Structures are given as C-alpha cells and as structure tokens.
Amino acid sequence: MDDTTKDGAVMSMPCVEEVCDQQGKLHRGAIATLLDTACGLAIFVRLGDMRPIATIDLRVDFIAKPEAGEGVACNVTCFAVEENIAYVRGEAFGRDGGNLLASVSGSFAIGTAGPSFDQSVNPSNKIAPSKKKTIDDEGIISFETERVTALSTVVGDVSPYEKFLGMTASDDNGEATYKMPFREQHIGNPLIKTFHGGIIASFAELVAGAHLTANQTEQNKPVCSSMTLDYLRPAFAGTLVAKPNIIREGKRFIVVVVDVFLDGAQVSRGRFIYKRAFASS
Structure with missing residues (x-):
C-alpha cells in the first residue's frame, strides 16, 4: 500500500x-x-x-x-x-x-x-482430498476432436501469470477440464483465509480466454474489455474447477460466462465481454 x-x-x-x-x-x-x-x-x-x-x-x-x-x-x-x-x-x-x-x-x-483454514489442510500442509463428488467427475466441457487439439495448443503457450496461478487444463476423450489448486499465494483476507476474489476472477478470465481460443478460427485473439464477477460463497482451500460457456457471438463482441466450483458447489459466476480483434489491413 x-x-x-x-x-x-x-x-x-x-x-x-x-x-x-x-x-x-x-x-x-x-x-x-x-x-x-x-x-x-x-x-x-x-x-x-x-x-x-x-x-x-x-x-x-x-x-x-x-x-x-x-x-x-x-x-x-x-x-x-x-x-x-x-x-x-x-x-x-x-x-x-x-x-x-x-x-x-x-x-x-x-x-x-467461515470455518478455520486449518480444517481444510492436513498436517503436511497439503490440500486434503475432498470426499464429495466434484463437478468434473461428470465431465465439464465437450469439445469436438479438432477443438481439443486447439486447447492443447493454447495450454502449451501459457503466460508467466498463468504459471504463477497454477492453472491447468486437460482433456480426456474429448472432455476438457480447467482447474486451479489452492496455493498460499492465493489467500485473500487473512482473517478468513479464502481464495482471493481477484485470483478467482483471474482464473475465470483465463478460462474464458482459453475456451474462446479453442473454439474459434480467427487469427487474432479476442481482447477482454470487461469482466463482472458475482461471488456466491467463500472459496476455502481446495481445487477450483471452471465451466465456460459462450452465450453470444456477435460481429464485434463475444460474451462468455464462466461458472467456478469447489467440491461441487458453485462459488462464483463471471461474465466476460471480448472485443473481436480484427486483423489490420
């Protein structure tokens, strides 16, 4: 400060x-x-x-x-x-x-x-595995085969910030999953020790961008012009799972909604507006 x-x-x-x-x-x-x-x-x-x-x-x-x-x-x-x-x-x-x-x-x-932070972490300071059924057990997103290939390309070209967050993306038989495991650097308010709201927003925006890139054929990557996040409940230590959905594709703007889950419960919903990036003539 x-x-x-x-x-x-x-x-x-x-x-x-x-x-x-x-x-x-x-x-x-x-x-x-x-x-x-x-x-x-x-x-x-x-x-x-x-x-x-x-x-x-x-x-x-x-x-x-x-x-x-x-x-x-x-x-x-x-x-x-x-x-x-x-x-x-x-x-x-x-x-x-x-x-x-x-x-x-x-x-x-x-x-x-909220509950004590220590209740979610085992003595070795690793995230305790959840016993609940998480949303990714059912398969998060369905892609066509060529789009899964595009996703792999996107994930391979990650920014330093994506590496810092620890975001991962994987596909299994045409189903893609975006995850972000908890890290100490992700803590927001130390009094309740949850995921930082800005970290959740960053994760959701990166997922929206990756999903867009994997589902479009344009040469230039769309640029995020606005993000709006609604936080539904605290996100304590665990692995966040994101589900993106393109809800509108216009000539100038694309709107993507990303729902973020922890242990099967939704913790946030983000709406991201992207400007189409037109190649210069």
Whole structure:
C-alpha cells in the first residue's frame, strides 16, 4: 500500500515476470487482483479497523493496456457503507505515462465468517482430498476432436501469470477440464483465509480466454474489455474447477460466462465481454 485517504487507499504493482503476459505487460488478471485488493483496503480505512469481508460482486472495465515493463497504480474509494455492505469504486493508471488503464466498482459484505483454514489442510500442509463428488467427475466441457487439439495448443503457450496461478487444463476423450489448486499465494483476507476474489476472477478470465481460443478460427485473439464477477460463497482451500460457456457471438463482441466450483458447489459466476480483434489491413 502506497498511501491512504480519508476513505480510500492507493496501491501500486511493479511489472515483474510472475504477473506478466507473453508480451511482458502486466496481465489484466493481475490488474484486477490489484484493484480487488485495493477495494478491501479502502473498506478497512473507512471502517477504521480490519474485519472479515468478502466480495459480493466486482466489475472491472479494461480501457487500455500498460506498456511493456510498466507498473500500475490504483486509487480506490469506499464511498458508502450501508447495512453491513460496503460500496467501492476506483481507477488504475500506468505508472509511467499515467494513462487510464481500468476502472473498478463493487460491493463487499462486512463481518463474514467461515470455518478455520486449518480444517481444510492436513498436517503436511497439503490440500486434503475432498470426499464429495466434484463437478468434473461428470465431465465439464465437450469439445469436438479438432477443438481439443486447439486447447492443447493454447495450454502449451501459457503466460508467466498463468504459471504463477497454477492453472491447468486437460482433456480426456474429448472432455476438457480447467482447474486451479489452492496455493498460499492465493489467500485473500487473512482473517478468513479464502481464495482471493481477484485470483478467482483471474482464473475465470483465463478460462474464458482459453475456451474462446479453442473454439474459434480467427487469427487474432479476442481482447477482454470487461469482466463482472458475482461471488456466491467463500472459496476455502481446495481445487477450483471452471465451466465456460459462450452465450453470444456477435460481429464485434463475444460474451462468455464462466461458472467456478469447489467440491461441487458453485462459488462464483463471471461474465466476460471480448472485443473481436480484427486483423489490420
């Protein structure tokens, strides 16, 4: 955290390899995670103390990309607190040129509670295997044979940020599964120790992008212009499983919905709007 205001927080993120895309620019998922973190800190500043909070919904609009090697700074304000719900808004800028990169708005529940983090982790600090039937037992996504091949190509060309998250994709007889196992770096609020809301958003956006790439023939990859996440319940330690679905393909925009599950229970739904990337003439 760089600074605080009366009811907000200023944070920044340097451009290091772990949070970059293939072009050496800060990954949009990393920017969303920074904004989500700043939202939480802005709420703590307004409340005057640290209480358990959880993201209810988060919207990030991506306006421009940072330059290669450029860090990002953001300023987020908690502008209202009403009946244990805090409301936030803010913007992210390039640290070098000062260009507006993204805007954020969202709401957070105050005073959330959940089971102890240690109940989900065994003594060797590894994730305890779930005894529940998870959604991937039934096969998440069906692809045609050529699209499974395309998915394998996408997964092989991962960004440093995808490696940092630990996202995996696999196919078995034409069925694809996207997963992200829990890591210590994924913790959000240390008071309740769940997956960080921004990390879940990043995972869902990467799944949406991979699913799009595997299901299209365009040479240029679509660009995510907006993401909206609804958080349905806390995501404690375990392996997240994602199910994407393209719900609209227009001439200029594509809309993808991604449902995220933990132990068979849905923890989040994301809606991602992609601009078609037309080849320059």
